[in-house]
Amino acid sequence: MQLSDDIVYLKGVGPARAKVLAAELGVRTVGQLLDHLPYRYIDRSALSTVASVKDDGQLYVLRGQVSNIQVTATGKFRERLTCNFFDGTGYLQLVWFSGTKWVREKLKPNKTYIIMGRPSVYNFFWQMTHPELEEASSAGDDSRHPFLPVYNTTDKMKAAGLGARALARITENLVAQMPPVPETLPSPILERFRLMPRRDAYINIHYPASAAALDAARTRLKFEELFFLQLDYQFAHQQRVTASQGRVFQRVGDYFNSFYNEHLPFPLTGAQKRVIREVHDDMRSGRQMNRLLQGDVGSGKTLVALMCMLLALDNGCQACLMAPTEILATQHFATFQRMLDGMPIQVELLTGSLRAAQKKKIKQRLAEGEIHLLIGTHALIEDDVEFHSLGLVVIDEQHRFGVQQRSRLWTKAAIAPHVLVMTATPIPRTLAMTLYGDLDCSVIDELPPGRQPVKTYHRLEGNRPRVFHFLKQQIDAGRQVYIVYPLIEESEKMDLKNLQDGLEMVQNYFPRPQYQTSMVHGRLTAEEKESEMRRFKEGKTHIMVATTVIEVGVDVPNATVMVIENAERFGLSQLHQLRGRVGRGGGESYCILMTKDNLAASSKERIRTMCQTTDGFKIAEADLRLRGPGDIQGLQQSGILDLKLADIVDDEPLVRATRDTVRDLLAADPSLSQYPLLRQHIEHSKNKMLWGKIS
Ligand code: ADP
Ligand code: MG
Numbered sequence: 001m002q003l004s005d006d007i008v009y010l011k012g013v014g015p016a017r018a019k020v021l022a023a024e025l026g027v028r029t030v031g032q033l034l035d036h037l038p039y040r041y042i043d044r045s046a047l048s049t050v051a052s053v054k055d056d057g058q059l060y061v062l063r064g065q066v067s068n069i070q071v072t073a074t075g076k077f078r079e080r081l082t083c084n085f086f087d088g089t090g091y092l093q094l095v096w097f098s099g100t101k102w103v104r105e106k107l108k109p110n111k112t113y114i115i116m117g118r119p120s121v122y123n124f125f126w127q128m129t130h131p132e133l134e135e136a137s138s139a140g141d142d143s144r145h146p147f148l149p150v151y152n153t154t155d156k157m158k159a160a161g162l163g164a165r166a167l168a169r170i171t172e173n174l175v176a177q178m179p180p181v182p183e184t185l186p187s188p189i190l191e192r193f194r195l196m197p198r199r200d201a202y203i204n205i206h207y208p209a210s211a212a213a214l215d216a217a218r219t220r221l222k223f224e225e226l227f228f229l230q231l232d233y234q235f236a237h238q239q240r241v242t243a244s245q246g247r248v249f250q251r252v253g254d255y256f257n258s259f260y261n262e263h264l265p266f267p268l269t270g271a272q273k274r275v276i277r278e279v280h281d282d283m284r285s286g287r288q289m290n291r292l293l294q295g296d297v298g299s300g301k302t303l304v305a306l307m308c309m310l311l312a313l314d315n316g317c318q319a320c321l322m323a324p325t326e327i328l329a330t331q332h333f334a335t336f337q338r339m340l341d342g343m344p345i346q347v348e349l350l351t352g353s354l355r356a357a358q359k360k361k362i363k364q365r366l367a368e369g370e371i372h373l374l375i376g377t378h379a380l381i382e383d384d385v386e387f388h389s390l391g392l393v394v395i396d397e398q399h400r401f402g403v404q405q406r407s408r409l410w411t412k413a414a415i416a417p418h419v420l421v422m423t424a425t426p427i428p429r430t431l432a433m434t435l436y437g438d439l440d441c442s443v444i445d446e447l448p449p450g451r452q453p454v455k456t457y458h459r460l461e462g463n464r465p466r467v468f469h470f471l472k473q474q475i476d477a478g479r480q481v482y483i484v485y486p487l488i489e490e491s492e493k494m495d496l497k498n499l500q501d502g503l504e505m506v507q508n509y510f511p512r513p514q515y516q517t518s519m520v521h522g523r524l525t526a527e528e529k530e531s532e533m534r535r536f537k538e539g540k541t542h543i544m545v546a547t548t549v550i551e552v553g554v555d556v557p558n559a560t561v562m563v564i565e566n567a568e569r570f571g572l573s574q575l576h577q578l579r580g581r582v583g584r585g586g587g588e589s590y591c592i593l594m595t596k597d598n599l600a601a602s603s604k605e606r607i608r609t610m611c612q613t614t615d616g617f618k619i620a621e622a623d624l625r626l627r628g629p630g631d632i633q634g635l636q637q638s639g640i641l642d643l644k645l646a647d648i649v650d651d652e653p654l655v656r657a658t659r660d661t662v663r664d665l666l667a668a669d670p671s672l673s674q675y676p677l678l679r680q681h682i683e684h685s686k687n688k689m690l691w692g693k694i695s
Contacts, residue, residue, distance in 0.1 A: 001179040003031030011173040012166075020160040024153075030179060033171065034202050037221075037644060038149030041208065042116060045146055050090035053119040053126060061116050062087055063136060067109050071100065083107060085115060085128075092119065092126040094133075102161055103133070112136040116148075116165075132165035145172070147208045171206045178203055185224060186675055189661060196220040219654070222646040226658040229643075231678060232685050234662050238670060246288030247391050247415050249280070253314030255345065256307065263339060271295075271446035272304050278442045279308045279420060283392070289418035295444030296616035297580025298451065301422045302335055304444070305394045308420060313345065313372050317391025317417075320374040322381070324397050326351045327530050327537075331555055332396070333375045340373075350376035350385070353527075385412070392418045424580065424616075445617070453614040454562075454583040456591040458607050467592055468509050471561060475515065475542045479587065480559040484578055486569040487522065487547045496523060502565060503545050516541040548574065557585030567593035567610075568603040572623040575610050602626060625649055 001009075007030060008018035021027045027036055048060045064087030072080050074097075081100040085092045094115065096103050107113075117131030151167045181199035183190070190197070196204070196213075201220040208214035268276075275293060282289035295301045309319035321336075323329040333349040340347060348362050348371045359379075365371050369388030374380065390413040459467055471481050483506060485499050499521055507517060518532045518541040536544045537556050544559075548570075562582045564575065575593070583589035593607055609622045646654060665675075672679040 001030060001177055003029065003034070003179055003181065005030045005179070007033055010170060012170040017160060017162055020157055020162055024157050030174065033174060034181075034206070035644075036151060036167075037205055038151050038168075040150050041147040041214070042150060043146065044114070044148055050085070050087050050092050050126065052089070053092070055120050057118060059116060060119055061114065062092070063112065063114050064088065065110050065112055066094065066107055069104075069107055069109060071104065085113075090126070092128055093122075094131055095127060095129045097129070098159070099130075099161055099163075106133065106135075130163075132163070134165070145207045146210060147214065149206050175203050175207050184677060184681070185227065186678070189227075193223065193657065195223055198224070218645060222651055222654055223658060225643060225646050226651070226654055227662065228681060228685075230658045230662040231681065234659075234666055235672075235682050238666055240290075241287050242670075244288040244416055245286060246283070246418055247315070247317065248286050249283040249311055249315040249317070249391065249418075251314050252280070252311065255313045255343070256310040259307065259310055259340070259343065263341075263343060265339060266448070268303070269300065269444070269446045269448055271444040272300055275304050275442045275444055276307050278440075279304075280311055282440065283308075283311060283418050288416045289420065289440070291418075291420050291440045291442055293420055293422045293442045293444070295422070295424065296447065297424045297577065298447060298584060299424075299444040300448055301396075301424070301444065302332060303339075305396070305420065305422060306336060306339060309373055309392055309394065312392040312418075315391065317389050318366070318369065318372055318374065318387050319392040319394070320376070320380055320387075320390065321394045321396065323375070323377060325530075326353060326377050326526075327533050327554060328396065329375055329377050336373065336375060345373060346371045347373045347375065350374055350379050352377060352379045354379075381412075387412050389413065390417045392420065394420045394422065396422050397424065424577070452583065452588055454579055454589045454591050456579065456593065456611045456614070458567075458593045458595065458611055460595065460597055462597075464594070467563065467594070470590075470592075471543075471563070472510070474561050474590075475510070478558075479561065480536065480539065480542055480544070480556060481561040481563065482544045482546065482559060482578075482581055483563045483565065485545070485547050485565045496521065499545065499547060506543060506545055510543060515543065517543045517545055520544065520546040522547060548578070554581065555584055556581070560585070560587050560589045562589075562591045563594060564591070565594050566596070567607060568595045568599055570606075572606050572609060572619050572626065575606070576616055576619045579610070579614070621649065 006018070007013050007021060007028060008015055010030065010033070013021070018028075021033070025032075025036055027033050042059060042061060044061060046061060047063055050062060050064070053060050053062075062085070064085050066083045066085050069081070069083040072082075074080050078097075079100050081096040081103055083094050085094050112135070114134045114136050115128065115131040116133075117128040119126050119128050121127070149168050149171065150164050151171075153162060153164050153167060157163065157167075178199060181202055183198050185195065185198070189195070195201075196216045196219075198220070201217040204213045204217035205221060208217065275295075279289065279291060279293075282291060293301060293304065295304075305321060309321070312319040321329075321332055323332055329349060329351055333347065336347050346365075348365070350359065350362050354362070362371065362374075363385055366374060367386040367388055374387075379385070474481060483502065485502055499519070503517065503519055507515075510517065516535075518536045520529050520532045524532070532544075533554065535541050536559075537554070539558060559582050562579055564570065564578055567575065570578070579591040582591065591610070593610060595603070595607060599607070605622075605626060609619060613619060648655065665678075666672075669675065672682065
């Protein structure tokens, strides 16, 4: 037998079942069947007795004889089959409503069977419907296989007599005459990590010889899965890096040094220093930098961006910073002007709302190289914006800029500029390692000193008077407050209603003119939104009532309270982002999560996580654990979901090991000339690698 053989020739399959397997599981060959892995196992050594069964939803394995087999017609083509099962400790009734023909042929009175199923009580009797059934071998040797595999099956498969047990019998036949399974991993790696050979791993993942063998088989297959994922990403990365040459920013000059020595408003955190070093190393390597900078909200990414831009200036280049909204661009511009005050650096702001004459002027000065640093929105990538010598592009809050928008920047310089993408949406480390195996990634994992974590509380509707009273105290003490409502996408009208009801309630409690309220929601035009945000930012209003459209990254240091209404409707990372709007000034800050009384377990868990930690990475990890990678935004098409065995959270050591192994391997042999099998794999998977290029 060969892996490529049609399953139709396997013992126990035949044309009818082969058709069902192909339609339901996409399994056509022996090799594909081997890849349909059990999702769990039944430990056959764990035999129970009828006397000890419980109605607890668990599977029980029993050994005994059947008697009193009865078939009753229940419809024109339907019948029911029942029999008694006795194991010396008690009786249990077995019942079948379908597949009775097969059972009828199989069941013989007074023979010994192993049965498996979930017992329940019916009419005062223990009963088991549709148990898995297997004749115990006459020698009393039931432990041919200590573990029985359990496979996922579909209703159509069950109807065709291809339940989990039937499938297990087929794979048992397959494993008994296991075809050769070619090794895919280089032998030095097999030896180094003491991995089970591939063929043994496939045998043992279906029919483990022991618990230890199952473990070894799993590890081997997970390793392989992660190894090839890493190989794909890292090889692609290496190709890109060697293909695209970049400007060499060797010098650390006056701009950088005098800023560092004379203008730095506070000492850099260790993480900020490290990231600047990483970026500098990239920018002087001769290759074009493509780096993702992750840092929690408030970790000080702006300062890092500024200092990297100064390095570009020191090497005779211009730099630009692109923000997703006008208000953010304006905020960055103000920050840069403040920090660079007194330095001979020309900073300008280019946004859509400038008058044509102003725009024209800026563009002209930009092309002549008079402007050093340009800050702006996507107005920066308009066709007629020409740089004199663009050397570095920083993109803030990456998720708002599409790949296509970014790629337009390439046309703005003869040599592709270095690119630094900054995001405040933390990605769990293991995931980043896997997902961005082909991207350089820096992490600011340290907040500036003296930050007080935002105190987070969970409150119910009944607590509202006290919550509002607290808000009043804060506002009266000169602070500002956010109240955020969820966006229910199916019904924009409902959202607005929700928000307006909220606004009314807030305005009743906080009457004008003493208290002023802003409102921002998706129905407003961009200008209306900006102007409402601006009024709040300038302190003209005390309360910001908003749907989640409030801008990521907006800095209102005087806002100290974030109230999130219907907090149970938000995902963890969203809650974390929203909470990041407060705690930006010196004052003690608060986040209040309002929910209904009866929460689902998963909502409870999310709220609890939020109250317990303010660490963005911990939250991202909890998020991954609670939802699985499939739900995390943007990962749907990532290919990560194709992982069959490895778990991105639980198998972190393996993720690490495979990443490092691949890295070392590629460093020693970039073209994989010594590894024809790996080379072959790369050729084969090249076509699948089109997704997810950050640039
Ligand atoms: P984010 O990473 O969310 O973009 P910012 O760059 O806006 O964060 O920084 C948040 C705040 O922290 C700003 O007010 C900034 O001035 C301040 N900050 C940045 N770096 C430091 C530092 N090393 N020490 C103290 N404060 C800092
Ligand atoms: Mg920011």
